Amino acid sequence: MIGEHGSGHHSPENKAVAHKSAQRLFWCIVMLLLSLAIAISPNATRAHAAESATAATADSCNDQDISVCLLSSTSVVTDTSGFDAQISVTNNTTSTLAGGSLTTSTNVLYPFTSRVDMQGWSEGDTHIPTPNTLNTSSVPELAPHASTTVSIHLDAASTELKAMNSWGPKPLLLTYASGKSTPVKVHTFLTRSSDGLSTAQTPALSITTVLPLTASSWTVDDDALVNLVTKSRNAGTRSSASPAVDKSRLSSSANSIITLGKEAKEYQQQQLDMLNNHPELQSVADPDYLSSFPIPPQTTALMQPSNFDITAYSQGDADAYAKAGITTEQWNAAAGLAALRESTGDEQAPGTSVAWQGQGAWTLPALESVKDAGYSTVIADSEYEANNSSVAHTGKYVVPTKDGNVTVLTAQRELSRLAQGKSTSTDADGEGTDAGRMARFMAQSALYQMEQPYANRVLMVTFAESGQNLHAADALMSAMEHASWIKLTDLQTLDKADAYQEGSKASVSVPTTSGISAHRLSAIEGYLNTLASDHNDIVRFGSAILVQKESSGDESGDTSQSSDTQALARGDASTVIDQSNGTAAAWLEQLKSVQKALALHTFTGNSTQSAFAKASSSLSQQLLDGVSITPSESISVVSETASMPVTISNDHPYPVKVSVSSQTDSTIIATSRLTEATIPANSEVQVTFTIRVATSGNATARIALLDRNGESFGTTQSTRITSSLQLSDKSGLILLAVGVLFGALGLWRQFTRKKDADE
Template structure:
């Protein structure tokens, strides 16, 4: 029994279509001229619920500009694989994004049942509307109601198996969606007269065409069957919702937890864990889907262990690491090579599933930069024998597609590069093959193109063994993944394989031929390089602060960090490393959140030791005392040096005082004040570690001096002043005057 056709689109299912009669040419011309009615061909319906003002329909339609020149057509659903009995259905949203009312019109679906695409260029040109392929065969037509500005209508065209019986050769066929409303020529004349883009409502019209495909399988055809082409479809699961848990950081810093193994718990996944679990559950519905998962994401989302392979922990960007070329900067930021090795990925996976004997293959997924000989060598040294290239590896413009396996020799050994097929992966990742491909603005439109393109690839070399790799993106839409996989499972020209089969396939290139495909090194662009540098600098600063407090301030009682305090220090540094590894996964938003998380650990530590000075000090003699309290909220005692400076010559304090402060306690030190004149000054108090390096926030105390005489030296000074005054008077009365005076 022939398989039913699978329909592409949200909530798509298996659809059998009722028979329709073929149209004659006069009916087609009537529908294209804008006459009302459904036309005599095929069949169709308009969904009245979707014709309200401002309705953009269904969520699949692209957002419309405020004042477009023409209405737009968006494919919401289309039959993926047409069989001998399936028929064909397409659901289209017509949206009026113009500022004029569109009169009622007709949407007609046409096809060239006999056309055979000769090349990939022909298919691409058709998708862009750049090649005049005639479409004489009418699949169906449907009325489109009047559309006010901002309104939309969703209509459906059905074509029965009888209508499709004229297709004699399997493969992709060009489909033209033609929407005619009112009299477009009258609108153009009105616009010219008005000098604007908006004529009168009565004359407003439009004629819009969109180019797409239907793909007929060989089911029920007399032509001989050819071998199916192998295809491997990989879905990476790695979160972009990482953040730092403030409660976990507070508990770790203030309660003195000593389990460094649990320190990574400060990193949490704020992404939709339910959505991630659903994505993985697709592997149950579609066993051929190859799940390549980050073990950290698996653990955070509580996912089951049904994965094909593991990727590097936290999606660490190996390609950016090699391109940046400064391993010491990464180590100073808290990320050593062992933190993202293949063995660490396997260890993290075992922790995630609670089975220390579990095994699995590990591959390295590409980051922001291109795979180069340097980065492949780095990956190999870290235990990755296989890497996935989902961009910038094989950009060749070969006339035919080929197996996505390349074996590259490096100084550390051979690395198998699994490189994606560019056009198919672009469509799977939610991108049109070109900005000009007017039928690929929606999921359903892109999937129709995917199915057509894959059929053409098999037809161009039907007896050549090939295995194409298709990669979804890390933020793949669940509905798109489900619908695409269902379509591929219904495509008899494809044989879905697993990663292991692809790895073992005859490679496209190896040895020197493979080396010629790979650059010696890759460069980050200026923006990427600046982002990495900024992230590393921030992470190094937070790690330095943590190290300073735990190693040069905390005192376990013997002037050293030992015992539980040492374990606590290790846990804090492990937590910072977990933040750092996640920050270096290539996502800018995650990098920002995780550098802030690492900085929060350091801030909790430095802010846990604070100075509480006396609010102000009034001095009425030459000497006085200034008490200063140091508070410690950390779970271990600390030894600090408090320094004071006034910046004044008349009012000065002693320079420094050492103090031991108990855990969760206070201690007080006293500074001496010396005054030589009345006045005021401000003492600045700072904290310093054992090596004399300042940390934390400074505090100030205002000092005011009103100098009073309160000892014998004061009376001596007064007596001298009186004698000097009397002497001055005596000289004034006894000096000889000049004759002229």
């Protein structure tokens, strides 16, 4: 490193105005010297312009009428690297663009020394002359929506690169001109390293890079969910068909329905490759995610299980989470360590626990929540210091809470945003591609080193939890490993470094609000209400519907399974025997564990996962719907009384005991109201209701299931009853007797009456 670029004007007390004033004076002198000095030859090697039939592969760059996108570049120039770049030009208009030119230029004498100037340049607001042309390439005529790619190559021995005799970040301007159109300019960077320069060396800037090993793309295996509820005969053979599938499941049987899809597994392999390729890259792993690896990798630290959003939890009602099936015991530090030991099979496996930030900021209530859960260290994202305008510093705060200190390790804002595939601002026109962001990252990190070259600092750069382009991250890690001004360190080094702030000063820096919008908090409350209803349904099923054998003397429990003649008829009596070896209570606990896991995954990371809330509702619904009434055909009644048979089915692996109620909508046709039934596992039974008819007519009987507390559940069925009343029973006999009596009386009168004289 060069001492002259790392001392005089790098004091933290310098103001932006002072920087700009110094720059104006500096450039007046430079431009005067340039007019008298030798001119750097603009004659560069003519680059090849290859027209492409497809649009340029630039992330978010092609959103202008005429887009110029940096697809790749040599972001760090050394004495042997040369300079290469690929730049796309895209016509997004409906008119043809005339042939033009693309010019790449820089200023070999200008090193950025102010973050204000660097940000201003990236947004096109700071004017910095770029008199040194690296390359000029012709661009062919472009039809509407056509694109072309320009390739640039300069040898290391080229005059243009040799002229860069001082290290540091420099402006790089891409200018596309076509006909009478306004030139399109893109502002980016290149950084000349100290390699090959006879300059004084200063200590490298320590940077800790962290890759979170977690997933936001868990999926729910609907078939496994059904099998769990019904204990299907095929459940045991289904998963054994594909060992790879079994490997991708969470280790706990309660979480076996939560799986990783094909794309998630491919992403997982890319994460492994990246960790193997870059030993200095630190990893903080979700212990549940670790269990999905065929062989869990070595990790630096553990985050909370399922990457549960503690920041949102601390903003809500802990009782509401408990009612939804989420307790501290599921996501505390002890739970994470237990999950690690289960996934590795090593009961003595050590693990360092840190809490990863969710969608909200680490407020004091959030820090107190993690401290209560056994975490002493948290990792904060790049927005923790959003309002901090100081020079780059060690990303460590020690914040006092009522239960002790919590160490907050903070990601450096600009560097972490760039590493995660985000631009530093929406106006930064050169940061719409991975190459543009890497160029800015390397320039920004060089600036930080030059600000305080002898200060002992450790910066942290975190990659994204989800949606991270790992190919771009891999390239960035390689660039950092070869940068002369960067020293990659581990998480322990950052944790042991002197805190930037501690005590009362650190408390002042803690965000006072979580930053979670009222709309988001309302959505979370809605999910909690849904999950609480699901959890309550499962508890109710166990206490008021399921028959749980409490002792060996519970004859009803034995009878309900051992006397299942239907199982014998189906030929799956062995299934019933296997089920009898377990207990209904154990099965119920399994169901509760699944619902708890689904609830926990609903609040994963920095977003809510609605699919898991839906799966929780599906689980409770299947459980209640597994006991059902078979619809009956219409019944015709020709007497005062009749019987109405009703079939009750139980699709579950253990017996249930319910009440069945019947009620008609007529006063002339009624049924008996209530009867009880115990239905064996995977069976059905028939109960009978008595119909009583007063006269001919129609009625609808509504048949419902009630739990043992008298609360209805399941789907109500209707049966149509039609009465065509005929003589029967006592009323019929009385009418018949009266008829016989009147008949006899008539005959008697016929034979005993006196005849008239004229008859």
